[in-house]
Amino acid sequence: MNTLLGVDTMGPVRCYIGLGANIGDSRATIAEALKRLNELPNLTVDTVAPLYRSAPIGYTEQNYFINTVAEVSTTLTPRQLLTALQQIENDLGRVRVMRWGPRTVDLDILLYGEQTILEPELQVPHPRMTQRAFVMVPLADLNPGLVIDGQKAQLLARRLAEEQEIYAEQRRYKDVVKKMNCNYSLYLVTDRAILEGRDLYHAVEAALQGGVTLVQLREKHTSSRDFYQIALGLKDLTCKYQVPLLINDRLDIALAVDADGIHIGQEDLPLQVVREMLGPQKIVGYSVANIEEAVYGERNGADYLGAGPVYATQTKSTPIEPLGVEGLRSIKEAVSIPVVGIGGINVRNVSQVRRSGVDGISVVSAILGSFNPANASRELYTAWHKKD
Ligand SMILES: Cc1ncc(COP(=O)(O)OP(=O)(O)O)c(N)n1
Ligand SMILES: Cc1nc(C(=O)O)sc1CCOP(=O)(O)O
Numbered sequence: 287m288n289t290l291l292g293v294d295t296m297g298p299v300r301c302y303i304g305l306g307a308n309i310g311d312s313r314a315t316i317a318e319a320l321k322r323l324n325e326l327p328n329l330t331v332d333t334v335a336p337l338y339r340s341a342p343i344g345y346t347e348q349n350y351f352i353n354t355v356a357e358v359s360t361t362l363t364p365r366q367l368l369t370a371l372q373q374i375e376n377d378l379g380r381v382r383v384m385r386w387g388p389r390t391v392d393l394d395i396l397l398y399g400e401q402t403i404l405e406p407e408l409q410v411p412h413p414r415m416t417q418r419a420f421v422m423v424p425l426a427d428l429n430p431g432l433v434i435d436g437q438k439a440q441l442l443a444r445r446l447a448e449e450q451e452i453y454a455e456q457r458r459y460k461d462v463v464k465k466m467n468c469n470y471s472l473y474l475v476t477d478r479a480i481l482e483g484r485d486l487y488h489a490v491e492a493a494l495q496g497g498v499t500l501v502q503l504r505e506k507h508t509s510s511r512d513f514y515q516i517a518l519g520l521k522d523l524t525c526k527y528q529v530p531l532l533i534n535d536r537l538d539i540a541l542a543v544d545a546d547g548i549h550i551g552q553e554d555l556p557l558q559v560v561r562e563m564l565g566p567q568k569i570v571g572y573s574v575a576n577i578e579e580a581v582y583g584e585r586n587g588a589d590y591l592g593a594g595p596v597y598a599t600q601t602k603s604t605p606i607e608p609l610g611v612e613g614l615r616s617i618k619e620a621v622s623i624p625v626v627g628i629g630g631i632n633v634r635n636v637s638q639v640r641r642s643g644v645d646g647i648s649v650v651s652a653i654l655g656s657f658n659p660a661n662a663s664r665e666l667y668t669a670w671h672k673k674d
């Protein structure tokens with residue numbers, strides 16, 4: 287490898303990381319470990335296998351484990367990667383008491399490209415990986431044809447799954463990856479009233495073609511049955527463009543269509559209840575109009591905040607005075623989760639909004655009020671990405 291100051295100059299290396307936990311809320315810990323992994327500089331989590339529950343091996347007087355495997359690409363060296371994984375383990379409360387004993391979270395480098403590393407602290411490929419169903423089964427989900435020690439991952443996984451106790455969990459961790467990679471920059475919120483009879487699917491598809499990065503289905507006066515049917519249709523559409531779909535207000539609809547998440551406000555179900563019922567892997571957005579609400583949102587499980595109204599808007603009647611760019615900036619500076627501005631944002635003021643430091647713009651009429659939502663989205667996209 288060609289290294290310069292410890293960084294591989296040949297480009298990213300594909301690695302597989304094994305994750306396991308059996309103390310506390312293991313699913314939430316694994317979700318948090320994946321998030322922190324993806325936040326490392328020089329590393330991207332590309333895919334995560336489904337979760338599995340597996341019987342402990344070695345010391346059996348302990349809880350079953352939750353396991354998965356992540357495929358990542360990184361320019362970190364093996365040593366740097368090992369140090370980063372140990373830091374995440376420590377930050378998440380791992381205490382090393384006994385070998386093969388209970389653990390809050392365990393992160394192992396399974397494979398680092400095609401390299402073999404035989405150092406006292408680091409052996410890659412992981413020396414016991416081909417003997418463990420909880421490694422080989424999720425690994426084979428990600429890359430069935432991968433050959434390790436001359437054996438195909440899928441064949442090894444099948445044999446080990448017959449010999450060892452391992453159960454597939456319901457939750458697909460593709461949701462975690464979608465959530466981690468969520469792009470808030472151009473966020474469309476729907477409102478059929480503004481369409482004045484034009485077709486919602488056509489308008490949303492045009493907006494997706496124009497560069498919208500996130501969609502929220504907002505239906506204020508629709509029966510539950512119709513809301514559900516529209517949500518199913520939009521889910522197909524957003525899946526086609528690999529853009530997440532969030533549901534406004536309605537937890538039942540979000541659950542029923544397995545949406546990527548929900549957006550709730552100050553008058554909707556309590557944030558903590560929504561987070562608990564939707565689980566850690568889904569996106570929860572929370573509306574705020576001041577710093578107190580923003581801090582509460584961050585502390586109680588919101589993934590992002592919708593701050594508004596930034597400017598006066600005809601789309602929703604709100605008693606709150608517009609925040610303006612300075613109000614928006616003060617909210618953004620008070621929290622560390624993503625913030626999007628909403629309310630009266632259009633192509634003429636988008637660059638002001640961007641200068642407040644927020645992570646994106648959320649719009650209704652600037653896209654759906656246009657007879658050409660694709661163009662309108664393209665213009666907003668360009669304005670958002672324009673350098674000053
Ligand atoms: C991204 C985003 N931000 C704010 C809102 C407003 O939510 P809420 O205050 O709950 O009002 P309704 O949209 O439910 O009328 C939003 N929907 N999206
Ligand atoms: C749905 C919504 N929520 C707001 C808030 O301030 O919380 S403003 C708003 C409407 C945004 O529509 P437009 O982009 O057409 O102004």
Ligand SMILES: [Mg+2]
Binds near residue numbers: 550554
């Ligand atoms: Mg609401």
